[in-house]
Amino acid sequence: MVYFKYGKAFHDLRIQHGFSLSAFEELGIAKSTLSNFENGKSMLSFDRLDSALQKMNVSPLDYSIMINNGEQESYISIFDEIEHAYYQREIKRLKEIYQENQMGTNEQKLVAYSAKGLYQHLLPEEIDEIEDYLKGIQFWGLFELSILANIGDKVNENLIDNILEDLFYNKSYYENDLYYRVLIYRFLYKVILNCIDSGRKEKAQEVLDISKQFFMPGDVMSRVIINYAESFFVYYYVDKQKGKRQLQDTLKFLKKIGAEDFRKTLKMQYDKRIIREKPNER
CATH class of the missing domain: 1.25.40 (Serine Threonine Protein Phosphatase 5, Tetratricopeptide repeat)
Known part of the structure; x- marks a missing residue:
């Protein structure tokens, strides 16, 4: 059910905005296709997902927050702190952020690695965790792009090539938001x-x-x-x-x-x- 969080977020937004499953058929998205997506059985192609979100007047940020169960805003504040500490060369604070998050949830561990990677080499097993996470990304929201901005260059070359291809292929979607562009x-x-x-x-x-x-x-x-x-x-x-x-x-x-x-x-x-x-x- 790797697609579950993407489909669930879309479902919640669709209900919130009052759209039926059939409302997207004019975009070439059949009811069955959308139902499978919302139930985590398949993934919509990016261009169709983009069109469907535009129809609901939903921004990339709105969808990104829904994907992460509304928790993204708190994570973004941590990433802002990481960026501030990096530019100020406050290595002590970066180490503290790493220590505060390294034993937490998967998301917290990624935050920890994002801080650590700015002052010290990451361990092979830490890089493996980062790669496993990035390989499963279907939609690059602020949380995912923040990880990419801080430590995305640490992963293997093939994965970087795939990420570059994904971002460039869908650049019309990401280039409309200044914060997204800065992270990219x-x-x-x-x-x-x-x-x-x-x-x-x-x-x-x-x-x-x-x-x-x-x-x-x-x-x-x-x-x-x-x-x-x-x-x-x-x-x-x-x-x-x-x-x-x-x-x-x-x-x-x-x-x-x-x-x-x-x-x-x-x-x-x-x-x-x-x-x-x-x-x-x-």
């Missing part, structure tokens, strides 16, 4: 850096190309991190001096606009990868 871009940024670090030039270029197709007007900070990742690509594969100059320009820009916490986080990646010519450079 954090995942893409880390994947690009991993590809560069492991010498997979073609794959890094492929993910860069995918990233640029998600951009929407106003995605300033997302553009900054993808541009930053591309500058590393230039440094390693095109022109070291040009790439280094682009990286330094980004850091200077962030300092100029007062985005110091964000700048420090990106600078860690610079210090990890770039050999500086002068100790006081930048």
